[in-house]
Structure formats: C-alpha cells, structure tokens
Amino acid sequence: MSSQTIKEVDAVVLGAGFAGLYMLHQLRSKGFSTIVYEAGDGVGGVWYWNRYPGARCDIESIYYNYTFSKELYEEWTWTSRFPEQAEILRYLNYVADRFQLRSDIQFNTRVTAAHFDEKQHKWMIHLNDGQYILTRYFITGIGCLSAANVPNIQGLQQFNGKWYHTGHWPHEKVDFTGKRVGIIGTGSSGIQAIPVIAKEAEQLTVFQRTPQYTIPARNHAYEEDFIKETKKNFEAIKRSMRNSVSGTPFAQNQQSAMEEPDDKRQAVFEKAWAQGGFAFSATYHDLLTNEQSNEKAAEFIRSKIRQIVKDPVVAEKLCPKYMYGTKRQVLDSDYFETYNRENVLLVDVKESPIQKITGEGIQTADNHFDLEIIIFATGYDGMTGPLFKIDIRGRNGVSLKEKWKDGAAVQTYLGLTTAGFPNLFMITGPESPSVLVNMPIAIEQHVEWIAECMHYLREHDIDLVEPTIEAEEAWSTHCRDVANATLYVKGDSWYTGANIEGKPRSFLIYLGGFDYYTKYCNEVAQNNYVGFKLMKLKSIS
Ligand code: NAP
Secondary structure, eight states, X not given: OOSOOOEEEEEEEEOOSHHHHHHHHHHHHTTOOEEXXXXXXXXXXXXXXXXXXXXXXSSXXXXXXXXSOHHHHHHOOOOBSSOBHHHHHXXXXXXXXXXXXXXXXXXXXXXXXXXXXXXTTXXXXXXXXXXXXXXXXXXXXXXXXXXXXOOOOTTGGGOSSEEXXXXXXXXXXXXXXXXXXXXXXXXXXXXXXXXXXXXXXSEXXXXXXXXXXXXXOOOOBOOHXXXXXXXXXXXXXXXXXHTSSSSSSOOOOOSOGGGSOHHHHHHHHHHHHHHOGGGGGGSOTTTTTOHHHHHHHHHHHHHHHHHHOSSHHHHHHHSOOSOTTSSXXXXXXXXXXXXXXXTEEEEETXXXXXXXXXXXXXXXXXXXXXXXEEEEOOOBOOTTHHHHTSEEEOGGXXXXXXXXXXXXXXXXXXXXXXXXXXTEEETTOTTBSGGGSOHHHHHHHHHHHHHHHHHHHHHTTXXXXXXXXXXXXXXXXXXXXXXXXXXXXXXXXXXXXXXXXXOOOOOOBOOSOHHHHHHHHHHHHHTTSTTEEEEOHHHHO
C-alpha cells in the first residue's frame, strides 16, 4: 500500500440501486458520514444495466417503489401496470435528485476488495483506481443478480458478429432490422426480449434448453382516477405490503388446489390467467408444497400453450415438464404467440445441444445456424455471485469465498451478517427473503434495520457487531428447514445454484414469510441484538 492519505468515513455502501440509494439517505439522516461506490456512470443498479429490449418489472409499479416517503409516493406517477426499465430508471434518478444523493456517490468506481483490518478494527476498501478508503461499516447493496453468467461455449471469441448479455446491454439502441439474430435462454429476460426482437429482426432463432411456465402480464396504461385513488390510500398500501408474506398487498388463497372440484379450480385458474401478473401463483396456498396441486397448475398452463401455439410440435417443445414455480414464474407479453410468426424458429438444445460458436453462428448437434447477433439471456450466478466478485476478507484474512467454499453451506445470521466479518451488512443477502419478496420493500426493511442497529451501537459506545457462530448456525438451519418443506429445493434454477456449473447446490432465500422475518429481526433488535457479539474497543485492546 502506498503512503497516500487514506480517506475515512463511517460507512461505505456498494451499489447505487434501490438499496444503496436508500441506505445513503438513511445513514445521512442519522449523521453517519457515508460514501456509495457505483461501477456504472449513473444510479439504478439492476435497472441501469438491464436495458435489453422488452425489459420491465414483474411487480406492479404502484407497489414496486419506495414507501419511506409519502411525499415521494404522491409526487411520482407511474404510467403503466408493469413499468418498463426506462421508467424505473427515471424514477431512481428522480429519487437521487429529490434527496440530493449524488454528492455522496462516486460513479465509475468498482470496489475490488474489502479487508477487515484487525489492528484498526475497520474495513479497508480497495478501489479499482488504486485508491483506498477506511470505514467502520461496510454495507453491500449489490443485489442478488448482478454477476452475469455467460456460458463457456467454445468459439465465442471467433464469432464475427456482435454478441450481448441481457444484463450488460449497451446504452445505445441495438438495431436488429434485417438481421439474423440468435438468443440463448428462455428465463425472464429471454421471454421479455423475444417478442420485441422478433418484431424487428429478419429471423430470430431461439435456443431453448428448458421451457418456462409463463403467464400473461396483461400490462396496460393506468387511468388517472386509479392513480389518484392509489395515492390516497398510500398509508394502507404501505401497511399491507410491509405486513405481508411477499411484500405485496395480495393475500394468498388459503385453500388447497386439491380440495377444489375440477370445474371450480379450472375457473379459478382461468380468472387468474385473465387477470395476469402474479395472481396465478396465489390461487392456492399449496402450489409449491404439494406435488399434486403443483401438477394441476402446471397442466393448466400447458393447456394454454397448446391452445396458443399453432404448430403442435412447437407447442409441445414449449411445454415445461418440471414442477411449476421451482424456477421463477415468468410474466410475458405475447411470448407464446411469437412462435406463430414465420420469422421465429425454436431450437431445442436439450434435443440437439449447442456444440460450438463459429465465425458465422451457432453449431448444434444437428445444424448450423447463420447469425449476425447472438444474445445471451443466460442469467446470473445468483445470491453469492455478486459478493464473490469482490475479495471480501474478514478476521484472520479469511475470505467470504473461503468461508462459504465448495459444499460448505453458506451461513449467515438473518441473511444480513456473517460471523468472522464484523460490521459487514449485506442488504438482501443470502438467507434473507430477498428475491421472493417485492424487492424495494425487502430492501427498505433491511436498510431501516441496519441504520437502527448502527444508531444503537453509536448510542451505546459499541464499536463492533458480529453474529455468534451459534446464532448463525441456528438461523441457517431454520432457513434450510423452511426451504426443505417446499418444492423449490427440487428445481434446477438460479434459486438453487444449479444453473452454474460446479456451484454447490443450496437454496439461499428465506421462505418463512416477509411478515414473520420482519418481526423476527425486530425482536432481535428489541432484545439488545440477541445473537450478536457487541464489542467495545476499550475492552478489546
Ligand atoms: P434465468 O432465469 O436464469 O434464465 C436463464 C436461461 O438461460 C434459462 O432458460 C437457462 O436454461 C438458459 N441457459 C443458461 N445457460 C445455458 C446454456 N449454456 N445453454 C443453453 N441455455 C442456457 O435468467 P434471467 O432470465 O436473466 O432471469 C434471472 C432472474 O432475474 C429472474 O428469475 C428474475 O428474478 C429476474 N428478472 C426479472 C425480470 C422481471 O422483473 N420481469 C426480468 C428479467 C430478470 P435452463 O433453465 O435450462 O438453465
């Protein structure tokens, strides 16, 4: 390390998305000097990077926003039910300006490493420009899906055309007009992009490994009266989201799908299909715990695919056979209809695997497909991937990657902290409800808890907070027990890490319900942070 003067702050926050922006706002209001580092040249996080055609949120806009400020909620008007990426990005820029956050955000800066210095009892943060910064608290707000997965397919470097990953889309428009385009991947990103690209490209070839259960989003513009009513009901909406299982104001039907007569169940599914959005997954409480109920939902969606897609061979290839919901249920706009277009071709790569990428396109076991553009909609190394991209080292120089290495289960306390890494907080970290809750609401809960915790520590002259091994073992066991009672763990998806070659399989999302989780976290705080070691430097040295 050089002898340069090292800047020091109370808190370093990583990422200027929903999490980082609100964390900064909270810490400032409590008088902590804070700096946010952001790799991009603007705010937005996932909504800054995911600019691919068709990108939109799958949570309704009136719920997919901050609730910490009534004024903000009243000032901002969403235009449609499921907001487009550009609109969400505008919203987050508005928030950054509204609360004058930019002055404490350093853009175009990547944190490469964060090491806990045991002599100073502080974190030394290493930046990509060679600078260092010292901080008492280190807080990650880097999301669960920011480490893009570009599969290691032989020959990509030889490809003469252009290629893109959906999560690192260029800022300028990619023109597909008159082009032969190939897209690999049919998760949420691929399913949103395919119908839009198909309208522009000369030919779109979809390389599908696993078909998906997707429900029509039924997006529409909002009416003025509806928005007025929503704003009027802000407090009630906020309360119901914050006290709910999923961070949205929707109650789940408490009935089992198997208790319902066939005709009634069919009518319930039909209604949810017509309504669009996530209503379908809330039709019965046991779709993800009872295999028979699950199969009823799965078969309903397959029947819809067979109705929509005209070519029965293509329709059958598009019918998923795995358990409904064990991969994230997708919302789409005209996805299955797109396969009725003459310029769209479906290639089943389980039947005929991709062998290599050539200068001119993609070679599968049976065919060569000439392409000018290849799009990787191949997802992310979820949950731990973003954290592992940074060399985070706690006590004794042990890295997070080593602590959670191959097969050794990830262990956290509350999905927020981990033993051996004092004063590290992970917003929406592994083993918290994160991606199975409406994210802005999950983020607000974490941010407020962290800020309160830091305030408490300062008020009590406590310098370090770190979970005990016992507390984190108990939390991780509870987390696994809850997950193991569901069908989620049986799926091969980024939820379980099965999408990344060699990644140990583990389900790292807390499924006990957002309401229960919030109550639990609050009780930990009210009981003087039970499960944490609270350390005063005076008594350490
Ligand atoms: P994803 O759900 O993980 O889907 C990746 C797709 O790529 C899958 O179809 C996968 O097939 C395929 N794939 C991966 N490697 C492949 C290979 N080597 N060869 C062929 N196919 C391959 O990723 P995503 O679509 O980016 O979505 C990730 C998550 O981001 C979503 O679940 C959601 O939580 C979030 N997201 C949300 C929205 C929204 O709000 N609307 C939009 C986009 C993303 P397999 O299934 O066989 O692995």
